[in-house]
Amino acid sequence: MIEVNNKEKLDWFEGMTVQDVLDKMGYIYPRITVSVNDQLVNKEDYATYKVPDNARVNVFHLAHGG
């Protein structure tokens, strides 16, 4: 089990990547910053960065306009 933004719980699976977390959460907004256990993850690593079990994942969305 992992926790996203100190709120949502997601079932963990072997090999789970940051991209998997974003897909599961439906996070498609382009201006996000991701950290896994307080470690910043670069955009180009989303698809390869492995999320360990019990991780705290933070996906920070910047506000948009209007």
Next chain:
Amino acid sequence: MATKTKAGPTKYEISINGKTATVVEDTYLLKAVMDAGFNVPTLCHHKDLTPDGTCRLCLCEVETNGKKKLVTACNYPVRSEIKVKTNTEEIKKHRKSLAEMYLGRWPNVETIQNIAKLCGATDKEKYKSDITDENPKACILCGHCVRACSSFMIQDILGFAGRGIKRHLTMPFGDVDPHCVGCTSCGYVCPTGAIQITDEMNNPVDPELIRRHGMKVNAEMATLDKMQNRMREVGTANIVEVMDAYDLLPVHNFKFGKHPDTHKIDSKVMTRDYFTQGAADACWLGCSMACAKAVDGFELKTGPYKGEKVVVDGPEYETAAGGSNMGGFDLDFIVEYNFYCDTYGIDTISFATTIAFVMEAFEAGIITEEHTGGKKLNFGAMDEALECLHEMARGEGFGVEVGQGVRRLKEKWVKELGADPEFLNDIGMEVKGLEFSEYVSKESLAQQAGYAMAIKGPQHDEAWLIFIDMVNNQIPSFDDKAEALYYFPLFRIWFGLLGLCKIVWNDVAPADNSKYPPQEAAKIPEHVENYWKFFEGMTGIPVDEDKMLLQAERVFNLQRLMSYYFGRGTREDDMPPLRAIGPATVEEYLSREERYDKQMKEEIGIDPEGKSAEEKLAITRDHRFKQYNKVIDAAYKRRGWDENGVPTVERLKQIGIDIPEVMALLERPDQ
């Protein structure tokens, strides 16, 4: 080894002077070389501009499969595992003779002298000729200005003419082009001073300061926007599909947050089939964000201009989302109502939110065809919605009633038709008589309060906090929310006071904005600083966060007091309809039953098991109003207002506006 993954970019391990570096596909070699700590001389390269590859100083040797060749590093994208050398004897020789030629032509230009030094070229005489230009501020044909004009300003005012030694910089037909907006980008990027900025319009105290910060915005727009919100390409409409994905796109009078037909009105369709003008066309020419979009040659199907082809300014996000709110998932309809609202002088948001309310009332049987002049106003009735709009403009029929807006329709239907006031108040999306702008705020307390407390009514002029509250969960406590409801309205009011657009604050962000902790990152500190510098550059008065907040807080409190004086600015005026803070009908509850049941169990502490939908709706309603009241209590306290939402004398003293004229506003004539 190249690592390729399904969704991620390919990376290559390349060797640079024997050192290994991992590089993302399509990174320009110059950047990879610099990142690896090697220096390569450049002339035409500029970090914020698309590469050109004309000066040839950045030559590097690239080896692929045993084959070696020389490439210009600044415009060579890495696409395989290459071996790179930056400083072979051959390269040094090439660079030196290039530098000697440059030095012979422009011996006194400092940039050229520096390059010459770097390349070991000392002989000024070797290539001296009759084209030698002794001017220390000569144009060295680097092309920065040409590219800045096109990528910062989306203009093509500057260009080169002539070939070989006759090549020179010019404007079209060798004359001063009246389309030049005077942005000074070209002068800013010119490394030699060949382009001088002579005219400082509006007499700023420190034009350089303004320019420095303005150019940062230009550069971000040129380099980052395409990977961020694509404001230049689609404008604010970029978030139609994003809002749908986050269950935030208003559908059927804000009942729901997404719809299977959203793909018919999203930004992909707009860019593919509708937008024809991508350049800055509206707010002011010269804005590098250029988010305003237009549809050319649109043939109208209804109304007084039926059959004519027109230019439509928009649609922006809220106009498109107004479409989904009315159940109109059709861009022809959206562009048409956009055009006629603009033509008639009607706000698209108020129109759409009012029609959505009318449609729900029609479906609930509160009004019938008898009241609407025979129009079947179900959700999705686009022709009928447009007919209401035309009637509104002509001052005829049901359209006249619709034109009064949600608040007056509620009052009228209660009085004349005996409609249930509670139901109408629950679903009528207005606060202070203004219709809600197009976001579903149900799952974000801070957004609800930011909207409903806003002095001019529910829109994002003061705060737009859905992401930091609901999605990021960055402001979980009531105090955190109150702090956000203190800072953001003040910041937004402050730049509104300066007459500056807020889109360049948060619709593009510096690439390294994530270096700040999230609470700070949400403010986009470097962009807040840009605004401070614009202020200082113009007035000569330095400003920081405390000064900014104080300036804004004075105005904010004055506005609140004026609205109080005229009978509007108290707690009851800050109360949202139920639909804005949670499900208002059984249908809505059941549409997100799992979510609401879970919240009931975990947040309210009541087991939903065995309860009817009506009971669950009532419990949720009660809880949500309690939560809402708590959040505005906290916000009032943080703002220094009493529990009725009125600024306290103590606060007015603290911020130094306890002058008689202001104090007099506390004496409300109706009380």
